[in-house]
Amino acid sequence: MIIKGKVWKFGDDISTDHIAPGRYFHLRTNLPELAKHVLEDAREDFPKIVKKGDIIVAGKNFGMGSSREHAPRIIKLAGISCIIAKSFARIFYRNSINIGLPLVEIEETDEIDEGDVIEVDLRNGIVKNLTKGKTYRFNPMPDFILKIVEKGGIRNYIKEFGDYFVE
Template structure:
C-alpha cells in the first residue's frame, strides 16, 4: 500500500507566494545546484524557513500559491527541504502541475483555521487534515490512486522510468 498519511508542523504563508518567493531570482546561479538552492527555499517569504523546517512539515498558504514563472526547481526545492505537502486555497496551474511531476503533494483546501506551528496529520487518500493542536478536522478532495502512485514513485518521470511507461495498480 502506498504511503498516504503524513504528520508534521504547519508553516503558514499568505496569498500570492510566487516562485520568486520560493526560489529567489537573485540565486538563479544555484539552479544547477539544487541542494544549495534548497537552503534558501522560501527565504523571501520567511528568511528563517529553511533553517526551521523539518522532514514531514507542511507549507500552508492562501490563494494563488506558486504564481509567476514556470520554475520546476521551485517545487523541487520545497520537497528537498523535507516538506511532505503544500496545502493552499488555490495554486497557480503550472506550479501545481510541476509539483505533481516532481512528487510533491499539493492539496487544495481551506487553510484559514490552520495556524503557524499547528501539528497536522494529512491523509491524501482519505481527504482529511487533522489539526491535532486544535482538535479539528478539515477535508479536501482525496487524491486519486493514480496520483498517489505517481507521488510515491517520486514524481512523473520517476514513475515512467520505474514502470517503463505509465502503469497503475
C-alpha cells in the same frame, strides 16, 4: 498515504520568485545549495528553521508566476512533505506532482496556525489538525496522481511501470 508534520504558515500569492529568489539564479544547477534559500523572500528565517517532514499551509494562488521547475524541487529538498493551500498556480501544481510533492486544496487554511501539528490522508481526502482537534475534507487525489506521489515523482513511476497507468 498519510503525512504528519508541523505547520509553517504563508499568505496569499506566494510566487515562484518568493520560493526561489532570482538573485540565486546561478544556483539553479545546484539544487541543494539553492534549497538553502528557499522561501527566504517570503520569510527570511525559513531556510534555517524548516525541518524534514514539516508542512506548508498557505492562502490563495501558491506558486504563482514563472514556471520554474526548481521551485517545488527546492521545497521538497528543504524537507517539506506536503503543501496545503486555498489554491495553487496550475503549472506549480503539475510541477509539484511530477516530483512527488503532494499538494492539497482546502478553503479553511485560515483556521490552521503556525506550529499546529496536522495529519494529511491523501487517499481519503482528510486533513486533521491534531493540535486543535479539527478535521477538514478535500477531494482525494486520483489514483494515478497518488501513484506518482507514492513513487517519489513521475520519473520513478515511469521507471517502474512504463508510461502507462497501472491500477
